Amino acid sequence: MLFFELFQGKHRIDRNTVHSGIRAVVEGDIVTYRAQLLSAGAGESQRKKQQQHGLAALFAKCHGCFVSIPQCKVGCGLPNLYAHLFFSKIQDEATRPAIFGSYSFILPWPPAANNRILIRPNVSLQPYNTFGINATAELFTEINDEQALEELSRHAATKHILGGGSNILLTGNVGGLVVLNRLKGIEIVRETEEHVWLQVASGEVWHQLVLFAIGKGWGGIENLALIPGTAGASPMQNIGAYGAEARDVIESVSFWHWTDHVFATLANADCNFGYRDSIFKHQLKDKVFITSVTYRLAKNPVFNTSYGAIEQELAAMKVTERSVQAITQAVINIRTSKLPDPAVIGNAGSFFKNPTIPAAQFAALQQQFPAIPSYPAGEGLVKVPAGWLIEQCGWKGARKGDAGVHARQALVLVNYGKATGQEIWQLSGQVVASVQDKFGIGLEREVQVW
Numbered sequence: 001m002l003f004f005e006l007f008q009g010k011h012r013i014d015r016n017t018v019h020s021g022i023r024a025v026v027e028g029d030i031v032t033y034r035a036q037l038l039s040a041g042a043g044e045s046q047r048k049k050q051q052q053h054g055l056a057a058l059f060a061k062c063h064g065c066f067v068s069i070p071q072c073k074v075g076c077g078l079p080n081l082y083a084h085l086f087f088s089k090i091q092d093e094a095t096r097p098a099i100f101g102s103y104s105f106i107l108p109w110p111p112a113a114n115n116r117i118l119i120r121p122n123v124s125l126q127p128y129n130t131f132g133i134n135a136t137a138e139l140f141t142e143i144n145d146e147q148a149l150e151e152l153s154r155h156a157a158t159k160h161i162l163g164g165g166s167n168i169l170l171t172g173n174v175g176g177l178v179v180l181n182r183l184k185g186i187e188i189v190r191e192t193e194e195h196v197w198l199q200v201a202s203g204e205v206w207h208q209l210v211l212f213a214i215g216k217g218w219g220g221i222e223n224l225a226l227i228p229g230t231a232g233a234s235p236m237q238n239i240g241a242y243g244a245e246a247r248d249v250i251e252s253v254s255f256w257h258w259t260d261h262v263f264a265t266l267a268n269a270d271c272n273f274g275y276r277d278s279i280f281k282h283q284l285k286d287k288v289f290i291t292s293v294t295y296r297l298a299k300n301p302v303f304n305t306s307y308g309a310i311e312q313e314l315a316a317m318k319v320t321e322r323s324v325q326a327i328t329q330a331v332i333n334i335r336t337s338k339l340p341d342p343a344v345i346g347n348a349g350s351f352f353k354n355p356t357i358p359a360a361q362f363a364a365l366q367q368q369f370p371a372i373p374s375y376p377a378g379e380g381l382v383k384v385p386a387g388w389l390i391e392q393c394g395w396k397g398a399r400k401g402d403a404g405v406h407a408r409q410a411l412v413l414v415n416y417g418k419a420t421g422q423e424i425w426q427l428s429g430q431v432v433a434s435v436q437d438k439f440g441i442g443l444e445r446e447v448q449v450w
Helices: 015-027 030-040 046-068 081-090 148-153 206-215 233-237 308-316 324-338 359-368 386-392 421-439
Strands: 119-124 136-143 159-162 174-181 186-191 195-201 250-257 262-267 288-298 346-350 356-358 381-383 403-405 412-415
Touching (some): 136 148, 148 250, 195 206, 233 288, 308 324, 359 381, 403 421
Parallel strands (some): 136 174
Antiparallel strands (some): 119 136, 186 195, 250 262, 346 412, 356 381, 403 412
């Protein structure tokens, strides 16, 4: 719950008085309310009269704003106009009645049991992004109940959905409303002798889901161990690693549509999955909030160890019998040996996608760079590791102030402490330009830029 700090201060304005005022503003009966308020203060002390007059003036200002801006930047005529009335107006020094001085105004929220939304202004996003970038959200809320999404839909503010914060770069303060996904829950929705279907709330931590699955001996996502972020990002990004992708196990994706005001579900085939891509990054971008993902996991898994490093690690671990547990541990070992821990050095994992180029272009490059590695990417196409290209351009371990390219994995850009999002973005642009100049290959950034 938020607290209206004024109630705890020296003025101690009655909550019911304030709530009645807000109701009057929303219902348009500010004149009657003001008269009642001033009348109620007639027999009070001079100090109390000043408070009552100040409060009346405050609500008159709020009502004037409400009339002139029906579609305010946060709400539109709902009880949630709280956010507009107080965050937009009272925090503005030019419109705050002098009697309230420099008090910070935040209403108690929610005012009723059926309200599920808590909105705060000017919240630092530094704890919520793995780059550790210091940026501020104009408005911020957390969602831990998918039914609250319907109420949230009525807010007119631009919405930015935040999960684990492991795939975003904040290049400045974020306007509008940042919605932190806290939806939790894992449920078995179907089961056969061969498979089990898990419906997983989108706010569940991805690696915890992997550990849950391997604890049951279920296969399909063991190669994706230790990927940061939440389950909701798995269809958005079609996350992948070591020869496996989320689309291999996703059965369906459920979401709330912001403008249609409905819950809906898309089957795997309708998600337009591609390499680190999906319909949620294109046709449905900014239009939906993914609420849950249903995965089909195998009770008798066929292990995917085609990626060379996994075979090598299993041999180093002296594993004689394959299991989801062994493969998961091998993947964890590989990732921790190559990738920096965001808790130690700020980063968002792979910053660039591995580019896919025509086979003819690759053949020409091979003549000039015989050691260039590649992977098949479909008929007539070849995938080239972006990390190798970046390293060949001399960027591995390079540093520009506190923004740098990681010393063990050139695919990862890092924040060594106080780098800004703009500085990391500029560094990424220099990397892109040098790869283009040397190899004629355009790199695409994998992270979302806010």
